[in-house]
Amino acid sequence: MENREKKVLVIGVIGADVHAVGNKILYHAFTEAGFEVVNLGVMVSQEEYIAAAIESNADAIVVSSLYGQGELDCRGLREKCDEAGLKGIPLVVGGNIVIGKQKFEDVEKRFHDMGFDRAFPPGTSPETTIEALRELLHMEG
Amino acid sequence: MKPILLIDFGSTYTKVTAVDVEAEVILGTAQSFTTIQTDINDGLNGALKLLEAKTGHLQYEKCYACSSAAGGLRMVTSGLVPELTSEAAKLASLGAGAKVVGLYSFQLTEDDLQNIQALKPDIFLLVGGTDGGNTECILHNARMLATLPPKFPIIIAGNRTAARECARILKDHPVHVCPNVMPKFGVLNIEPTQQKIRQIFLDRIVQAKGLSKATALLDDILMPTPSAVLQAMELLSKGTEEESGIGDLVAVDVGGATTDVYSMADGMPQGMNTVYKGIPEPFAKRTVEGDIGMRYSIRGIVEAAGIRRIASMAGLSEDRAEELVTYLSQNTDRVPDGDSELTALDYALASCAVETAVARHAGTMEETYTLMGLTYVQSGKNLTHVKQIIVTGGSLIHTENTEKIARHAQYSPAQPASLRPKAADVWVDRTYILAAMGLLSAHYPNVALRIMKKELEKHGYSE
Numbered sequence: 001m002e003n004r005e006k007k008v009l010v011i012g013v014i015g016a017d018v019h020a021v022g023n024k025i026l027y028h029a030f031t032e033a034g035f036e037v038v039n040l041g042v043m044v045s046q047e048e049y050i051a052a053a054i055e056s057n058a059d060a061i062v063v064s065s066l067y068g069q070g071e072l073d074c075r076g077l078r079e080k081c082d083e084a085g086l087k088g089i090p091l092v093v094g095g096n097i098v099i100g101k102q103k104f105e106d107v108e109k110r111f112h113d114m115g116f117d118r119a120f121p122p123g124t125s126p127e128t129t130i131e132a133l134r135e136l137l138h139m140e141g
Numbered sequence: 142m143k144p145i146l147l148i149d150f151g152s153t154y155t156k157v158t159a160v161d162v163e164a165e166v167i168l169g170t171a172q173s174f175t176t177i178q179t180d181i182n183d184g185l186n187g188a189l190k191l192l193e194a195k196t197g198h199l200q201y202e203k204c205y206a207c208s209s210a211a212g213g214l215r216m217v218t219s220g221l222v223p224e225l226t227s228e229a230a231k232l233a234s235l236g237a238g239a240k241v242v243g244l245y246s247f248q249l250t251e252d253d254l255q256n257i258q259a260l261k262p263d264i265f266l267l268v269g270g271t272d273g274g275n276t277e278c279i280l281h282n283a284r285m286l287a288t289l290p291p292k293f294p295i296i297i298a299g300n301r302t303a304a305r306e307c308a309r310i311l312k313d314h315p316v317h318v319c320p321n322v323m324p325k326f327g328v329l330n331i332e333p334t335q336q337k338i339r340q341i342f343l344d345r346i347v348q349a350k351g352l353s354k355a356t357a358l359l360d361d362i363l364m365p366t367p368s369a370v371l372q373a374m375e376l377l378s379k380g381t382e383e384e385s386g387i388g389d390l391v392a393v394d395v396g397g398a399t400t401d402v403y404s405m406a407d408g409m410p411q412g413m414n415t416v417y418k419g420i421p422e423p424f425a426k427r428t429v430e431g432d433i434g435m436r437y438s439i440r441g442i443v444e445a446a447g448i449r450r451i452a453s454m455a456g457l458s459e460d461r462a463e464e465l466v467t468y469l470s471q472n473t474d475r476v477p478d479g480d481s482e483l484t485a486l487d488y489a490l491a492s493c494a495v496e497t498a499v500a501r502h503a504g505t506m507e508e509t510y511t512l513m514g515l516t517y518v519q520s521g522k523n524l525t526h527v528k529q530i531i532v533t534g535g536s537l538i539h540t541e542n543t544e545k546i547a548r549h550a551q552y553s554p555a556q557p558a559s560l561r562p563k564a565a566d567v568w569v570d571r572t573y574i575l576a577a578m579g580l581l582s583a584h585y586p587n588v589a590l591r592i593m594k595k596e597l598e599k600h601g602y603s604e
């Protein structure tokens with residue numbers, strides 16, 4: 001089918017978070033890497049990710065959180081996706097998802113338990129992110 | 142002299158306007174009851190006779206018409222997510238001058254199909270999915286619609302990947318394929334669909350509604366009346382190369398059954414620390430409040446504003462106000478006619494109708510305290526900077542309170558989140574010429590614009 005060779009990512013910065021720079025960089029990096037990107041910008045609610053993912057038949061939702069409240073904001077997203085018929089859609093999160101110096105393994109585990117497929121530590125580069133997404137979405141190259 | 146005749150076949154009245162496009166003046170206006178059940182020409186001829194009594198016999202060079210008779214252009218839409226493609230379908234339909242009598246999201250059910258059949262739409266608009274996005278929903282809905290008898294045309298304007306397949310599924314129905322109303326997330330492309338709606342109106346609906354008998358007289362364009370008004374408003378706002386417009390505006394038409402609101406403004410966020418949410422709305426936007434009207438929908442006004450507020454604005458006791466509301470809902474052609482209680486009540490009702498309808502049309506600004514302090518989240522159009530308000534409709538024209546009523550379209554400290562005009566001029570369409578000027582604008586935009594600027598009566602300015 002036309003238009004559908006590209007994998008579709010829905011991206012945005014969750015909650016009341018206004019850190020806009022990283023989001024713009026990721027949008028360009030993902031587009032450059034051959035993804036179709038639906039960018040919701042900053043201050044994105046869980047419902048907005050879901051609505052956009054439904055309409056665009058997205059292959060993954062990429063959540064950014066920079067201001068330290070990520071854990072609170074991300075809670076329940078997986079359950080809402082299930083409810084909305086987005087069963088099994090890959091959910092990934094990154095940025096500065098929690099406050100202060102915590103062991104990232106613990107953080108990662110908590111996000112896994114919340115239904116996220118992958119959680120990334122601070123400072124993860126766009127290249128690493130793209131690689132991980134390719135792997136997660138079973139893309140070659 | 143070059144006289145042109147403009148006709149508006151309304152649901153109740155057939156209104157005729159004679160214009161001399163050389164002298165750029167209105168020669169006269171007249172109206173008579175619309176006679177759709179028997180022969181539409183009876184009402185038209187009645188109106189023309191009254192007009193001729195005012196203007197003398199005229200040899201019209203051209204004759205153009207619009208219509209909202211026989212229920213207007215009734216549409217049902219179905220999309221996927223309510224705030225996204227379903228909203229896009231609604232904006233497209235309203236902007237084409239239609240009345241949206243049914244609005245569905247997600248997958249249609251058997252019960253929905255029964256309702257749709259009972260609604261007997263003139264056109265069905267089937268959308269859903271961005272291009273390359275979800276196809277499941279629109280295909281399901283096409284299959285559901287295919288089980289209905291082919292009584293109405295279906296416009297397919299969803300995910301382009303599924304368009305052909307939908308057309309095949311609906312092969313026994315009159316279908317029209319248009320570009321997606323929302324090709325990408327947050328991007329609207331509603332004009333092609335609106336053009337198709339107008340074309341179907343012209344080709345099929347005019348006949349079905351018994352209007353074709355009158356078409357012998359007409360030269361060109363027969364469009365839904367709201368579509369003509371929308372064109373007039375866009376012209377008045379933007380102007381032409383030769384004649385400047387009046388800039389961004391909001392127009393309100395309070396009717397007996399519905400209240401229409403138009404805005405001509407970009408309305409996107411102005412402040413740096415404002416985040417926009419939801420789909421961007423079109424420059425020329427129309428909304429219709431089906432539950433807000435002075436007689437048939439009088440209950441809706443009371444529900445929205447509360448009887449206490451209406452009674453106090455009218456200076457009546459709550460019991461008396463309630464009594465009169467019931468009376469008016471049963472006597473829908475009753476006008477105040479000098480009765481002081483009814484005049485006061487109509488003032489309160491019209492004010493609340495304007496306030497409710499414009500508040501629903503305009504966007505909202507929410508303040509959220511983030512860790513950094515105050516941030517603003519805007520959804521819908523910001524109309525606070527709009528400096529022109531145009532009002533029309535019987536209850537606003539035939540009263541001395543026009544300006545006071547119209548002021549309710551403005552920003553109010555009681556509803557600080559509602560992004561309505563902060564300070565504005567009020568213009569009144571006393572002679573009811575907006576639809577006629579919309580028709581005229583297709584061929585004589587400069588003339589139509591200059592006549593509107595002359596004819597609309599301007600009330601005071603408030604800062």
Ligand code: B12
Nearest residue numbers: 017018019020021022064067068093094096099120511513
């Ligand atoms: C600029 C800035 C601001 C600006 C933002 C302006 C704007 N509109 O963009 C302002 C002043 C508004 C601001 C406010 C706040 N900020 Co600030 N801010 C910063 C700062 C200095 C830079 C952010 C930036 O633009 N970086 C550059 C971009 C390119 O990097 P990035 O955003 O991190 O994004 C990259 C990666 O994180 C990654 N990434 C992003 N998303 C994802 C997703 C996935 C899945 C993956 C794999 C990777 C990934 O890829 C991106 C591109 O390379 C950082 C400190 C820092 N040096 O990072 C603090 C920082 C983010 N802010 C912080 C804080 C606490 C705040 C405030 C709460 C209070 C405050 N101290 O002012 C408020 C919160 C406001 C709100 N509601 O969001 C903390 C967050 C602490 C935490 N999470 O533990 C930081 C880390 C500073 C610090 N060390 O304390 N901030």
